[in-house]
Amino acid sequence: MSDKALAYAAGKQAQHLEHLKELIRIPSISGMSVHHPDVRRAAEWLANHLKTTIGFGNARVVEGVALPLVYAERIIDPKKPTVLVYGHFDVQPIDPIELWNTAPFEPTLVGDSLYARGAVDDKGPMLAALKALESLLATDGLHLNIKILLEGEEESGSESISAYVSTHPAELACDYVLILDTGMVDKDIPTITHSLRGMTYVEITAHGAKGDLHSGGYGGIAPNPLQALAWVLADLKGRDGHINLPGLYEMLRPLTPTDKAILDRQSVERGPAMLAAAGLQSFPGEQQYSAMERMTSRPTLEVHGIIGGFIGEGSKTVIPAEAKAKVSLRLAPGQESVKVYELLKKRVLALAPDGVTMDVVWLNGGEPLLLPLDAPVLQIAAQAYGAEFSAPVEFVRGGGSIPVAALFDTKLHAPSVMLGFGLADDNVHAPNEKFHLPYYYTAIRSCIRFLSKLGA
């Protein structure tokens, strides 16, 4: 039932490319206030394009607490599933500009690669999803409910969409979210990200004397907050990679044998390249688990920075009054960020040595995500998307977080279906970003197939 839509998309490739180029030419860098008018222009362009070309007459720019969002919807039948299509129209800055081979905001096709800032992150994949909607509406029709929510702050904190989703759960209510903003494990390997880790990010402060001291006058008797942090951090995580936080591992949702087998296989396949990329001989830590299991489905505790004392050149003998550590735990499915924060805080306070008081302040966090492999929607997505490739769909668990996916999960209780069209060498967030252009059309077709099947 998607043949007409697929034919429509095939006939419109040149036009769909032109539309993408138009959008790319708007330098919508959300991280630079001088470009905020461009972010707004991109929002207006999209709202207008949804109205006039895609077929969503009610599309509108929605004012956010910071930058604008774009919203549109087409509700045909409350009994049909509702899919929320998400994408972001803002882009990263272009520095260092001298490393670009082409003008960053003039999309330039070299072979199959369309070079431009935002080409793959996320204007190309985002517009592909909309072009799938256009193709269906122009031909076979849309047989499910669609909501579209696009943001212009993904590269700078997603403040507006976070506020909007939190305050509009009824308007945004949906069964699934469709996100085209992830990558592929390799070229021509269709890749669905079905799990992400959550995070608990804290700052631990150790307080010693009321002011900085000198080790000539107090060395050997005064508490040293940096040493105290070393004791606490060494206690929190052992050399075997085990995190000493009673209750932490009990929260973990166990992997199915299938999950585990996939991760084991991926560790064998991807481990050597990951080692080489990092310049490492081996991965230290929990040797009883495969690398990919540890990287995606086990919690990790990492120290990101330690603040305090003397860090200039040469030697000063200060015993600082205070020192801070930036520490995060990545959380695997089943682990709740606030509960982990409470475990961590309790443990750190208990580990504080004599003469040192400790504070643990929540900085940031989010929940892990998991769309189980046997979820019907995932099977439908895999079938639709996989039809475009000769290799079987690869299901990956991500080690990082996609905050907006966590947001949809937490606030709307809707799982995100994440179809990947980015390649490892696409230079995301770097000079010479590109999009493998054939995947623009593949993405359109994949979404046509997915939405057709889901509405069938």
Next chain:
Amino acid sequence: MSDKALAYAAGKQAQHLEHLKELIRIPSISGMSVHHPDVRRAAEWLANHLKTTIGFGNARVVEGVALPLVYAERIIDPKKPTVLVYGHFDVQPIDPIELWNTAPFEPTLVGDSLYARGAVDDKGPMLAALKALESLLATDGLHLNIKILLEGEEESGSESISAYVSTHPAELACDYVLILDTGMVDKDIPTITHSLRGMTYVEITAHGAKGDLHSGGYGGIAPNPLQALAWVLADLKGRDGHINLPGLYEMLRPLTPTDKAILDRQSVERGPAMLAAAGLQSFPGEQQYSAMERMTSRPTLEVHGIIGGFIGEGSKTVIPAEAKAKVSLRLAPGQESVKVYELLKKRVLALAPDGVTMDVVWLNGGEPLLLPLDAPVLQIAAQAYGAEFSAPVEFVRGGGSIPVAALFDTKLHAPSVMLGFGLADDNVHAPNEKFHLPYYYTAIRSCIRFLSKLGA
């Protein structure tokens, strides 16, 4: 046999004060290159003063590798003891200038306090030692050999004197060094510093992956150099204050029962004030030793700073490729800085966790010093100096280092006799530095008595 000299000094007080004021008016700030001509002027003033007023016809300015030194000598009999008189004529900067109540380089007497930058550190005490020589030469004569070596870089690294002493050990050969540049434990308590700690200051670098990684992509599998430093630092020093460096404590020279009794008494007397000054309830660490023993006669290992990763505001999830820790050990008598460095390096390399390589680089160091309480020269000094006070002489071990004293000990094998005339509230290195002026004359008399007795 010092009566005439003492009478001379008594009669010359007004003139000696005028000479001190002249010297103070030269703003010889060695840490500011704009004042380097003033440092030279101070050197020239002193060389001239030694020639024309003190009685050292051969006094001269010696060019140093950086700023000039002043040298003079009077050798009467190789069989008599030789005393090297040391002092420094450079001063600290005066910032923040707005906190001074009087002009920093216009010596101003308020009650018994002579306010000026350099008044107590070290122009007043240094000139007092020279005025003792003047008093003796003008009356009873000097019955021992005197060498005078004054520097103008004590406040900025002592580069010139370090080079000069290292290359002129024969010219500077002496039995004792007389230094008037230390403090008193309290007003009217004559205080001799007879021991100082040495130091081994290193930078420990932990290397992990070849570049910074992201904990979303590598958290749980990559080595984390900050975590590695935490493990190493936690291993190096236990919560009980014990330093886990095999061989370290074996080098310690044991305290005599007298030493220990003094430190125990001083801990009772001075401990509460030290706690209050630091805003602490107690001193954590080696509870089996008194606070003053730990602070002066036990080694300490202190972390002064940790460099690496993200230390800005908010949360970034970097796993740094490299992290460094600035670490020092203060060393107690018996412990040699280079041997301790070797122990430390060996231990740190052994403690490096899987996937992390460690470097330990020597940054700075020096030897501990000890002039035993029963050393005859110390007894003579105590008798001479103590005659000026009603309270008995207090012998203190310092927890810090005086690099130049370590230099004389190492290069000339001459112990330093350090008579203190500074008070805790003299604002050394701070605005409103002052010198308790009666101690200028006390210092002159103490040195007259000491040098007379030593030459007798």
